[in-house]
Amino acid sequence: MSYQKKSPAPTSKGSLTAPARTSTSRRRIAGLESDLASSKAELERERECRRLIDAVSQTASAAMATDDALVLVLEATSRSIGAQFCAFYRREAQGFVHWLDVAIEDAASGKTMARLASACRHTIVRIDAEGAPDAIRQAAAEAAGLPIVTAMQVCAGGEVVALAQFFRPGRISAEDELPAILSQIGLQIGHIVERYDAKAALLAEGGHDALTCLPNRAAFTRRLEVALNSGRHDKALLFIDLDRFKLINDSLGHVVGDRLLQEIARRFEAALRDEPTFVMLGRFGGDEFTVLLRNLDDREAAMGVARRLQASIAGPIMIDQASIHTSASIGIAFLEEGLTEVNDVVRAADLAMYRAKSDGRASIGQYDDTLQKVARQRLALENAMRGAIAGRQFRCHYQPIVCLRTGRIQSFEGLVRWHNGPDTIVPPAEFIQVAEETGLIVSIGSLVMEECLQTLCRWDEEFEDGHRLGVSINVSPFQFLDPCFEERIIDTIRAARIDPRRVTLEITESGMIRYSNRVASFLRTLQAFGVGISIDDFGTGYSSLSALHTLPLDRLKIDKAFVANLSIASHGRQVIRTILDLSRNLGLDAVAEGVETAQAERMLRNMGCSLAQGYYYSRPVPLTGVAALIDRYGIL
Numbered sequence: 001m002s003y004q005k006k007s008p009a010p011t012s013k014g015s016l017t018a019p020a021r022t023s024t025s026r027r028r029i030a031g032l033e034s035d036l037a038s039s040k041a042e043l044e045r046e047r048e049c050r051r052l053i054d055a056v057s058q059t060a061s062a063a064m065a066t067d068d069a070l071v072l073v074l075e076a077t078s079r080s081i082g083a084q085f086c087a088f089y090r091r092e093a094q095g096f097v098h099w100l101d102v103a104i105e106d107a108a109s110g111k112t113m114a115r116l117a118s119a120c121r122h123t124i125v126r127i128d129a130e131g132a133p134d135a136i137r138q139a140a141a142e143a144a145g146l147p148i149v150t151a152m153q154v155c156a157g158g159e160v161v162a163l164a165q166f167f168r169p170g171r172i173s174a175e176d177e178l179p180a181i182l183s184q185i186g187l188q189i190g191h192i193v194e195r196y197d198a199k200a201a202l203l204a205e206g207g208h209d210a211l212t213c214l215p216n217r218a219a220f221t222r223r224l225e226v227a228l229n230s231g232r233h234d235k236a237l238l239f240i241d242l243d244r245f246k247l248i249n250d251s252l253g254h255v256v257g258d259r260l261l262q263e264i265a266r267r268f269e270a271a272l273r274d275e276p277t278f279v280m281l282g283r284f285g286g287d288e289f290t291v292l293l294r295n296l297d298d299r300e301a302a303m304g305v306a307r308r309l310q311a312s313i314a315g316p317i318m319i320d321q322a323s324i325h326t327s328a329s330i331g332i333a334f335l336e337e338g339l340t341e342v343n344d345v346v347r348a349a350d351l352a353m354y355r356a357k358s359d360g361r362a363s364i365g366q367y368d369d370t371l372q373k374v375a376r377q378r379l380a381l382e383n384a385m386r387g388a389i390a391g392r393q394f395r396c397h398y399q400p401i402v403c404l405r406t407g408r409i410q411s412f413e414g415l416v417r418w419h420n421g422p423d424t425i426v427p428p429a430e431f432i433q434v435a436e437e438t439g440l441i442v443s444i445g446s447l448v449m450e451e452c453l454q455t456l457c458r459w460d461e462e463f464e465d466g467h468r469l470g471v472s473i474n475v476s477p478f479q480f481l482d483p484c485f486e487e488r489i490i491d492t493i494r495a496a497r498i499d500p501r502r503v504t505l506e507i508t509e510s511g512m513i514r515y516s517n518r519v520a521s522f523l524r525t526l527q528a529f530g531v532g533i534s535i536d537d538f539g540t541g542y543s544s545l546s547a548l549h550t551l552p553l554d555r556l557k558i559d560k561a562f563v564a565n566l567s568i569a570s571h572g573r574q575v576i577r578t579i580l581d582l583s584r585n586l587g588l589d590a591v592a593e594g595v596e597t598a599q600a601e602r603m604l605r606n607m608g609c610s611l612a613q614g615y616y617y618s619r620p621v622p623l624t625g626v627a628a629l630i631d632r633y634g635i636l
Helices: 018-062 066-081 111-119 135-143 178-202 217-229 245-252 254-272 299-312 342-358 369-390 432-438 440-462 477-481 485-496 509-514 516-529 544-550 560-564 570-585 598-607 623-633
Strands: 085-092 095-103 148-156 159-168 236-243 278-285 288-293 317-319 322-324 327-334 364-366 394-403 409-419 470-474 503-508 532-538 555-558 589-592
Touching: 018 066, 018 178, 066 085, 066 095, 066 159, 066 178, 085 111, 095 159, 111 135, 135 148, 148 178, 159 178, 217 278, 217 288, 217 342, 236 299, 236 342, 245 254, 245 322, 254 278, 254 288, 254 299, 254 317, 254 322, 288 299, 299 327, 299 364, 327 342, 342 364, 342 369, 369 432, 369 440, 394 440, 394 623, 409 440, 409 623, 432 440, 440 470, 440 477, 440 485, 440 503, 440 623, 470 532, 477 516, 485 516, 503 516, 509 532, 516 532, 555 560, 555 570, 560 570, 570 589, 570 598
Parallel strands: 327 364, 409 470, 470 503, 503 532, 532 555, 555 589
Antiparallel strands: 085 095, 085 159, 148 159, 236 288, 236 327, 278 288, 317 322, 394 409
16 A cells, blocks of 8 residues: 655635745734834824923913013923024014014024024014015024024914014924924913903003103013013113203293104114114103113123114204204113112113213213212212201302492392301302202202392391392292292292392393293293393303393393403403393393403493492302491492
């Protein structure tokens, strides 16, 4: 019996051998592993996205100030997505207006980044659905090596209320999921903006200046506080005060003054628009503006900004067909000076501005420690003056005004002196400016007025012809800012029972011009009451003829500068002859100040001048020295 080997059964079509099945299984496992890895990666991306969004949410909730929240959120987002620069815009009527920007500290720096920051400060008038950058921003971004610009729309209440642009290096891939991430972050920022807008609605009237639409003192102070709390010391505050604005305001009217402030604010905004260090421009009050700068390389950068602001208003400004010339004094305080409080920074910049004014108009001053010393001395002087007012230490010395025809005394001028101790007399040059700036001049003026009127009463009793003596009293232009000025004078004269015709008020020509509208009204009231009005230092102002035609006057006092050159300069003699002719034609008395020689007296008498005053007759003397002068010259 034979046996045959049994052949294997045939396989059906498509059946796999054992090795084939093994290969297929491996591929399936690899696919599962790939899917699992993809799922893990996707899950990790989702977790990363969630962590970023949670961090954004927590940051937004923890930050008290809107600027703080936005800076922290935008910085965290920038770092997460690899952006080196971010610009944030708020939606306004004219488009998306630059609000702030964030530059990552380890990002590339230099002129290209500064150019990018400058480009981002332009208002975005129109955006497409993706918020793509315009040509200006795109060119600046490419120059900075950050060609990829990703936009994030910030929505609140179903509307796009803000826009952020992130500038990144490299290329964007088709699978880039940034739009989805940024969309969720945009919603979180939208909540920040909503809270800010709700708060801003409550503070609208207190947040922006109604005249210029600039941030007002409160809003600017809040922003300055944020800058101080940032911990960086590359910032500066510019304090700007317009020169001679009160003169413009009072001479041309408040409407013109307001329009001038609006135009200056517009010019300042234009001058700062392309400045990469610019943070905020505000109107601090009146004719004062403030500017906050940051990311300054050195002090010269701040000086450059200040000079640019001055240049922006250097030319004539046309308001209602009037050509107005103005300038600005600017003080600069750098936050690196150890100034940690808002009030300290503002005070420092203000002190620097006053230093600039003392150097002349259109100057720039920087704060330093010497200014603090000066401020302390000024404060000590102010406090001492307050004590002197309470102690009635301000008293008058009297200088005679002599009739050139008879040589007799017609009146005296009362000149204030500060008797600061038994042997110390402080001259006016050392305290009048501070008195005017602090408003103490009003109280000092009242003391002077009371003493001069009491002196007239005393002369009535002491001298046989004392009732024929008059007194001239200097009035500071700042006293006209007191709305009850003329009433106080009239009441004081009435209370003293003095004939008002014996009282003459002297105000400088520059003071009359500076407050012409207010002065004219007050002086007409006083002149109608019988008080004489004299214009002091005549010939030194720039609108003398205008003052003569618009202000009620009784007397001109020729400035001593012309009298001093009387005997040696023909020009001085001609000026005096012109003033004397003018006074005669207008029916005014003329008094020559600063007469120091017999020759000057003789020449003035020959010219027809009626009255004279100066050291040739007597220096100012205390009340006790008047009797000797009366005995020497007699009473007119």
